[in-house]
Amino acid sequence: MIETLQEWAQNRAFTEWTGTGSLWWSILVTLYMTAGTMVLTVLLGLPLGVALFETESSPRPAVRAANRVVGFVVNVLRSFPFFILIIALIPLSQLLLGRSTGPNAAMLALVIASVPFAARLFELNLREIPAGKIEAVQMMGATRWQVIRQVLIPEALPGIIGSITTTTIAVIGYTAMAGSVNSGGLGQLAYNRGYTGYQSEIIVATVILLVLIVIAVQWIGSRLGRAVDHRARTA
């Protein structure tokens, strides 16, 4: 037993610090892809979620039509299996980034998959705000922008943080799949060295690390969500 562990510890994945073969480097690449994707997802997904919510029952037919079209595109993108999406997007990343491998090319697919996912969750978060609260602020003479900034976002914030947490965890899972197109990161390490290279110690190590990362994300998300939640506890 001890000998096996000692033997495992000699694996180059654990002893090397850089390169796609290093476990430590792969952690950084996974965290980089996840964080980069999430920054873009919030920046694009939150406005999209607000737009879906705000335009759904607009008095103007053209706006409602646009809402239906965007909603349809969001649904289509959400129903794509991520593995298929990432392969389908290879030409696009070739065109935009000049390459179809590496973390940045993977992030293109990750963002396209996670923005619609997050936008729908954000839209649901906004729907939970009682209509009376929004109307109360409209009756104070608020503009639409003031309602978004001062009512929709702050009132839905505990839910929005929960949605960001859920999306982050989904994205961590997606980054592992992105390993199949040589994105780098824990997924690629587990696939190339662990699965194809028959090194079970790498599989064990990446699984443990991914579980720990997910637990940490969930813990931080829950803490943050509670910190901004001033609603009455209904327990």
Add this chain to the structure above:
Amino acid sequence: MDASLPDVITLDGLRKVFPAPGGGDPVVALDGIDLHLDAGRIHGIVGRSGAGKSTLIRCLTGLEKPTSGRVEIDGTDVAALDGAALRGARRNLGMVFQHANLLDSRTAAQNIAHPLEIAGVPRAQREARVAELVELVGLSGREHNHPAQLSGGQVQRVGIARGLAAEPKVLLCDEPTSALDGGTTRQILRLLADLRERLGITVVIITHEMAVVREVCDTVTLLQDGRVTQTGDLVDVAADPHGPLSGELIPLPPVPTGVVGTILTCDYGDSGTLRTSEDLVRAAERHGAQAQIVAGTIETIGGRQVGRVQLALRGADGRPAGPELLAALTAELTEAGVVAREVAA
């Protein structure tokens, strides 16, 4: 009614028709409302659910465009406004809601400051005004709590302070006490009456609770099926035995049982000569009857007694009063402006 008070709200032929949901007949929510509410008083608007109260509020605040008619608040036709002009006009109207509709993400003080923030009042002025309002509604010490940490009555005080923040001409209260218990209801109503005294603000209370109207309102308007069926000063409406509201404002206890005598229900208050229940008893005695008050509701509104009592009448022989005596008495009472009718045994 003091004729010198200017109208602050004028509704002129206000109609609101909604297209039918299933493509059938359109729903007429408001069917030609004419109403004048004068400044500095507390106006009650009552009606059952479905009478059009909610639609009326939404038209007053410009959330709903009337199908036709005018909605004038402080001289501005809200129904004709849009965009920035409408948002400006809304600041003349403070709203108080049944469930307060405070934002959970803001403290009491931040909620109160919200209308000022929207109006672009500078921070220093905002803080001074909030401190004043916190004091005014009796919330000192709780201003930094979030709504979830406050009681129902305190939450409604925050709601009222928020409604007053931008110094509106009118405070429009939509069922302000319907979610509160009896004691808290009285406190909130006293606060509203007190605010009217101190600020001279016009208060409109929309409610289904007659007790609220009796307790604080100066005038009352009854909405039925989208129409105004009775409106006027509370005293006049309560005293008018023919109107639909007097019965609800001055409800009568159940008809007594086991009483010997002919039971006569008398609504007085509209009468110039018979002003109290004792006057009625004396009138009956002048006709040679023995009269006893067996049930009644008597209220003094605006220093004037209005009431509805049931008299048990017996003749001199101690037997229930006969038809002649009853006819003579009823004639006299009717002459004096009292509405009297025999209760079938």
